[in-house]
Amino acid sequence: MRYTENSRPEPTERLVFSLRELYSSFGYKRYRMSKFEEYDFYSRNKEFLVSDQIITFTDTNGRLMALKPDVTLSIIKNSPENSGISKLFYDENVYRVTRSSGTFREIKQVGLECIGNTDPYCLSEVMYLASQTLERVSSKNALTLSHLGILGKFAASVGGDEYTTARLLECASSKNTHDIDSICVSAGIPVCNASAFKQLISLCGAPEQVVDQIANIEGAPDVNKEVGELISSMGIFKDSPVRSKIVIDFSVTGDMNYYNGIVFKGYVDGVPDSVLSGGCYDTLMRKLGKRSGAVGFAIYLDKLERLFGEDSEYDSDVMLVYEKGSDPALIRKAAEELNSKGLTVFCTPDAVKDRKCRYVCEFKDGKVKGTDGIS
Numbered sequence: 001m002r003y004t005e006n007s008r009p010e011p012t013e014r015l016v017f018s019l020r021e022l023y024s025s026f027g028y029k030r031y032r033m034s035k036f037e038e039y040d041f042y043s044r045n046k047e048f049l050v051s052d053q054i055i056t057f058t059d060t061n062g063r064l065m066a067l068k069p070d071v072t073l074s075i076i077k078n079s080p081e082n083s084g085i086s087k088l089f090y091d092e093n094v095y096r097v098t099r100s101s102g103t104f105r106e107i108k109q110v111g112l113e114c115i116g117n118t119d120p121y122c123l124s125e126v127m128y129l130a131s132q133t134l135e136r137v138s139s140k141n142a143l144t145l146s147h148l149g150i151l152g153k154f155a156a157s158v159g160g161d162e163y164t165t166a167r168l169l170e171c172a173s174s175k176n177t178h179d180i181d182s183i184c185v186s187a188g189i190p191v192c193n194a195s196a197f198k199q200l201i202s203l204c205g206a207p208e209q210v211v212d213q214i215a216n217i218e219g220a221p222d223v224n225k226e227v228g229e230l231i232s233s234m235g236i237f238k239d240s241p242v243r244s245k246i247v248i249d250f251s252v253t254g255d256m257n258y259y260n261g262i263v264f265k266g267y268v269d270g271v272p273d274s275v276l277s278g279g280c281y282d283t284l285m286r287k288l289g290k291r292s293g294a295v296g297f298a299i300y301l302d303k304l305e306r307l308f309g310e311d312s313e314y315d316s317d318v319m320l321v322y323e324k325g326s327d328p329a330l331i332r333k334a335a336e337e338l339n340s341k342g343l344t345v346f347c348t349p350d351a352v353k354d355r356k357c358r359y360v361c362e363f364k365d366g367k368v369k370g371t372d373g374i375s
Helices: 011-025 039-044 072-078 120-137 148-157 162-172 177-186 191-201 207-215 224-233 282-287 301-308 328-339
Strands: 036-038 056-058 064-067 085-097 104-116 141-147 246-249 260-268 276-280 293-300 316-322 345-348 357-364 367-369
Touching (some): 011 085, 011 104, 011 301, 039 064, 039 072, 072 104, 104 120, 104 301, 120 260, 120 293, 141 224, 148 191, 148 224, 148 260, 162 191, 177 191, 207 246, 260 293, 282 293, 316 328, 328 345, 328 357, 328 367
Parallel strands (some): 141 246, 316 357
Antiparallel strands (some): 036 064, 056 064, 085 104, 104 293, 141 260, 276 293
């Protein structure tokens, strides 16, 4: 019970509990990853890892093992080939080198995957759950999406070989039109050929607005099919209050060796980088020998540490100092009444100086005193 001496759950822990409930309510089953898996699988697929550095050790049977560096690859490896749909969510600690510290860290990662005979609804549902995930982090959020098929066709329409196209796509994420011109010049391509591509990557706004703007780009390649997929994926947000937080932005890109089709990223106010990313990754499935479709996302809880920093200031909401000799049942009822208001309660016969609480109340003569200001 919350009124015991157990410390107040950290904001991240409360978020994880909330997300488990959300994903389970949509029929997603929890995936539990083995702490150690054979290194060979990850070694062969390092290009798909956030960091190619992996903690390894030799097991007693002589096999080289890896301390789990990634959850999605594990799910794909263990997913059976069938005609049905497998909906999984995970809440796992992974071990990888972070950009900020350059050292290994244990990172809590939460996400979900829909694998199998996926269809447009599966994609829409995953996007909807991504938006609801952001809502549980902060009401000030945005889910931004784009379509790699559209980006790829516009980039290819500029001309040049695959290497040139890849370099152009790298410029999209930063909307770097100057380097696009430089790439064209170095490849012997007229700069005017990149006009449509530069217009595309500058687009950002409400889905209906951006779709109309794509149609008006002069010299655009045929992307009617891909635009139709974007429009279809928006259907699940009809009449939803979060629809206004959905943005199409063609600076949202992804590794085309990994993703295909629609990709998305999530942002919350107070964090300068994306805290969530995902999309369709049929391409990765093919590279790992799977015929199934797949779509999913992950939320990076380590990026929320700054956002949740102030919430960790208190151990409990209320310190309830009871009079010695008070009836235990009455103390319990008083604590439960405070619990019903969403407050955590630390009960103690004497005030504890090193216990950080928002409020200090007294329980005396069978009543709680000092609750003024507690909502």
